[in-house]
Amino acid sequence: MGQQLTLRHVQKKYGPIWAVQDTNLEVKAGEFVSIVGPSGSGKTSLLTMIAGFEAPTAGAIFVGSQDVTSLAPHRRNIGMVFQKYALFPHMTVRQNIAFPLKMRRLAEGSAVNDRINAMLDLVQLGALQNRYPHELSGGQQQRVAVARALVFDPPVILMDEPLGALDKKLRESMQIEIKQIQERIGATVIYVTHDQEEALTMSDRVAVMRGGRLEQVGTPIELYKRPRSAFIADFVGSINFIPGTVCQTSGSSLTIRCGATILEICPTNMLDMQPPENGSPVRLGVRPEHLEIETGSVNSRNGRDTTSFRSRPDVPGGFCGTVETIVFAGASRIALIRVDAASDVVLRASLPAQLGELPERGAKVSLRIAPDTALVFDGH
Numbered sequence: 001m002g003q004q005l006t007l008r009h010v011q012k013k014y015g016p017i018w019a020v021q022d023t024n025l026e027v028k029a030g031e032f033v034s035i036v037g038p039s040g041s042g043k044t045s046l047l048t049m050i051a052g053f054e055a056p057t058a059g060a061i062f063v064g065s066q067d068v069t070s071l072a073p074h075r076r077n078i079g080m081v082f083q084k085y086a087l088f089p090h091m092t093v094r095q096n097i098a099f100p101l102k103m104r105r106l107a108e109g110s111a112v113n114d115r116i117n118a119m120l121d122l123v124q125l126g127a128l129q130n131r132y133p134h135e136l137s138g139g140q141q142q143r144v145a146v147a148r149a150l151v152f153d154p155p156v157i158l159m160d161e162p163l164g165a166l167d168k169k170l171r172e173s174m175q176i177e178i179k180q181i182q183e184r185i186g187a188t189v190i191y192v193t194h195d196q197e198e199a200l201t202m203s204d205r206v207a208v209m210r211g212g213r214l215e216q217v218g219t220p221i222e223l224y225k226r227p228r229s230a231f232i233a234d235f236v237g238s239i240n241f242i243p244g245t246v247c248q249t250s251g252s253s254l255t256i257r258c259g260a261t262i263l264e265i266c267p268t269n270m271l272d273m274q275p276p277e278n279g280s281p282v283r284l285g286v287r288p289e290h291l292e293i294e295t296g297s298v299n300s301r302n303g304r305d306t307t308s309f310r311s312r313p314d315v316p317g318g319f320c321g322t323v324e325t326i327v328f329a330g331a332s333r334i335a336l337i338r339v340d341a342a343s344d345v346v347l348r349a350s351l352p353a354q355l356g357e358l359p360e361r362g363a364k365v366s367l368r369i370a371p372d373t374a375l376v377f378d379g380h
């Protein structure tokens with residue numbers, strides 16, 4: 001069973017550089033938390049302190065109720081998949097996976113052998129179990145490392161880019177496998193990844209780091225729907241930022257002018273922001289799936305008068321634009337649309353699957369933002 005992991009005021013300074021600033025985090029027993037953030041934001045530094053490879057400059061780390069801050073890595077009972085925690089070169093794949101069990105002095109027997117075989121099956125390396133690490137590809141070596149971290153059912157598992165070297169297909173099947181094992185054994189997992197999609201699909205909560213701080217920690221849906229800052233909104237998923245000016249504020253609504261378009265926004269969409277004054281600059285954040293393409297005027301070749309849309313007062317939150325390109329992204333298609341009224345603004349819009357006729361490059365289209373989906377951020 002997993003154990004709670006607690007970080008209290010953990011900090012790390014390398015010479016003059018604050019790699020991790022005053023950080024508090026509680027990961028519940030059995031919870032899967034991913035840490036994401038730009039390069040150099042402190043993710044690996046945080047993980048290496050939890051593992052015990054580096055001592056914090058200040059603060060304390062608890063596994064369950066035990067303060068492990070000054071314990072050596074092997075005394076912390078934490079499973080690890082780290083680049084720097086390499087495989088043992090003189091041991092075969094099987095011996096590498098068996099090592100944590102041997103360390104814990106589990107007698108060799110059928111139960112131990114079954115456990116190792118199950119791990120070999122899991123990472124699909126049964127046929128290569130007698131090979132040495134130098135006889136494996138980078139991806140195969142990573143899979144051995146994953147098996148070695150999981151084999152002793154540790155209460156806490158740390159993983160730093162464990163699937164980084166794998167191709168997409170294997171990566172996706174390993175994501176599911178890791179998640180299933182984690183749920184089955186109830187382990188607490190801290191998972192560092194550069195792949196936001198991986199973080200969003202695997203995690204109970206995601207922690208976004210920036211400049212050595214946890215800028216927001218929340219469920220994938222919270223981060224996506226209620227990002228605390230423009231940085232988070234941009235980092236988690238895709239978003240359009242549209243510059244605008246506040247025209248009017250009232251208790252129940254905020255009116256914003258974006259080019260020739262007037263939008264009314266719910267105040268609940270002003271996240272972590274004081275109600276702005278009239279005339280102040282803001283940025284509207286709109287997810288591509290919240291930009292609705294008005295299908296009635298999708299293609300100028302279909303004979304409809306798209307230009308009349310601009311002056312229609314009955315279409316709130318509307319923009320006219322020109323299709324620059326259509327990007328095929330697997331099942332979905334994204335249109336890049338340059339806004340007529342603000343030619344330096346190019347918006348990404350998801351094209352709904354039911355949209356039969358695709359707009360062509362150069363086509364005039366009209367777009368609508370549903371007011372309750374737009375987020376408002378400081379424009380400075």
Ligand SMILES: Nc1ncnc2c1ncn2[C@@H]1O[C@H](COP(=O)(O)OP(=O)(O)OP(=O)(O)O)[C@@H](O)[C@H]1O
Pocket residue numbers: 014015017018019037038039040041042043044045046
């Ligand atoms: N041993 C070290 N000595 C000095 N500075 C370090 C050391 N390790 C990390 N740093 C610095 O601390 C900061 C955080 O680094 P860290 O490796 O934790 O970031 P990261 O988010 O894991 O980055 P990446 O995504 O590129 O792996 C960076 O500015 C880095 O240069």
